[in-house]
Amino acid sequence: MTVLTADAPSAWLDAAPWLSLVPPLIAVGLVVATKRVMPSLGAGIIAAGLILFDGNPLEAARAIGTALLEIVWVVTGDPDERGFNDYNALIILFLFMLGVITAFITMSGGARAFAQWASGHIRTRRGAQGMAALLGVAIFIDDYFNALAVGQISKPVTDARKVSRAKLAYLIDSTAAPVCVLAPFSSWGAGIILLVAPIVAAAGLDHSALGAFLATVPLNYYAWVALVLVGLVVVLGVDAGPMLKEEERALRTGDAIDPSENPAGELTEDLPVKRPGRILGLIAPFLALTLGVVAALFITGYRAAVEAGVQSPSVLEMFENTQVTHSLAWGGLLGLVVAVGVYLAETAADGRFGGKEFGLGWLNGIRSMLPAVLVLVLAWVTAALISTLGTGEYLAGLVESSGLAAVWLPLVLFVVAAAIAFATGTSWGSFGILLPIGGEMLMGVDAPELVIPALGAVLAGAVLGDHCSPISDTTILSATGAGTSLPLHVNTQLPYALTGGVASALGYAVLAVTGNGLVGLVVAVGSVIAIVLGLRATGVARAARA
Secondary structure (H helix, E strand, O other): OOOOOOOOOOOOHHHOOOHHHHHHHHHHHHHHHHHHHHHHHHHHHHHHHHOOOOHHHHHHHHHHHHHHOOOOEEEEOOOOEEEEOOOHHOOOOOOOOEEEEHHHHHHHHHHHHHHHHHHHOOOOOOHHHHHHHHHHHOOOOHHHHHHHHHHHHHHHHHHHOOOOHHHHHHHHHHHHHHHHOOOOOOHHHHHHHHHHHHHHHHOOOOOHHHHHHHHHHHHOOHHHHHHHHHHOOOOOOEHHHHOOOOOOOHHOOOOOOOOOOOOOOOOOOOOOOOOOOOOOHHHHHHHHHHHHHHHHHHHHHHHHHHHHOOOOOHHHHHHHHHHHHHHHHHHHHHHHHHHHHHHHHHHHHOOOOOHHHHHHHHHHHHHHHHHHHHHHHHHHHHHHHHHOOOOHHHHHHHHHOOOOOHHHHHHHHHHHHHHHHHHHHOHHHHHHHHHHHHHHHHOOOOOHHHHHHHHHHHHHHHHHHHOOOOOOOHHHHHHHHHHOOOHHHHHHHHHHHHHHHHHOOOOOHHHHHOOOOOHHHHHHHHHHHHHHHHHHOOOEOOOOOO
């Protein structure tokens, strides 16, 4: 999506390209400072519009209006791509369906029954957190689905064990993207393989596109470090900084949600609950949802691959062609049908449940997701305007003009990829901009042996930036899935992400010095373990106390 046309160039940007950094810094800075997401994103959007059109408020308003419209209907760019924006629209539809599913699971007594079952089987806070983390690793097929499904399944368990929703959001966010970016058979893996294919061919590497992707896996230091850090936090039972305060508040009050926060994805009205409920009320809808999404990923991928001329598509070819948002919508619809069916069956003989209560379930489910949808829409508009400003290209240009020795480029690309993802709110922006640039730079200095490490570093940095950015869609959806506020999720997760980032940077520095990628990985993982153990020994990181 683009909202800056060729006949409306920005003289401000021509004179001062660094101005492209101002809108994301305004948006991110205000979110952190004020904890008010929508006004902060709005300020960033207005700043971007004004910079794009040299301070002209009318043109800025037109650009912002166009960006808002293109959330659901594309009117600019390639004529063949104009029309209904089903990608965004189906994500919004999926969020609303998930809200309604949650409402009917609650009303049927399924959530309460699952929490009671979990209380008898998962008796510790460590166990509850471990369950959420393992689910995050297991559901690697897509990061959006992971963020939303794991949260909805885990909340009854973590709430029962007084684990804060902020902690749950961290566990979700820090397992979703890292696992997806390491797995070739995921929506991320397939897309990345398509991006690296021309780079590998141009570099003359002795790798297929899949082989090149697999070669980047041990060089994607941040993904491994993030997963190891989650394991350390769960197994050792330690936290630090804002997360420690939030965990102690949850232990002290018994409330997983801070009453002063405004969490997304939470039912705001007390709904009637069937008693006694059955675990089936929760398991059946989410099992249908999961199976529906997975089946749709294969079906849409198979059909698209066949239409593209691929005979007997492989699993990887299916994932390369799959339609993620269509799959989410089909899976969501199946989960919704099952949730409503279970609700009607469970409450049929209960006089407290009639047409009014049925309508309340729909209304409250949709209403619970409105804050998340509004924030997501504003984040998309912000990302569209920032893309038009060329923020990512400006940062990438700094790398190209740096003149650094080739061995240090993986480290530099890691840092710049993190900065681009942080500023633009999307890992894929970093992928699309820096993967080709990194490959070209290394071929230009005749260092093809560093192409694979550079690709791994870009992937790692992009995920790090995504974890730190309050305008990232996966950050927003992780907060929504966990039922916590976005500012609280960002503030509590940031120290963990930065710790992982520092450890990963040390790994890439060692890679530059030794030329050995596995040694760099060992140093990165060893560094994060040493940091956590050191913080634990000094008392900075410790177990939460009521």
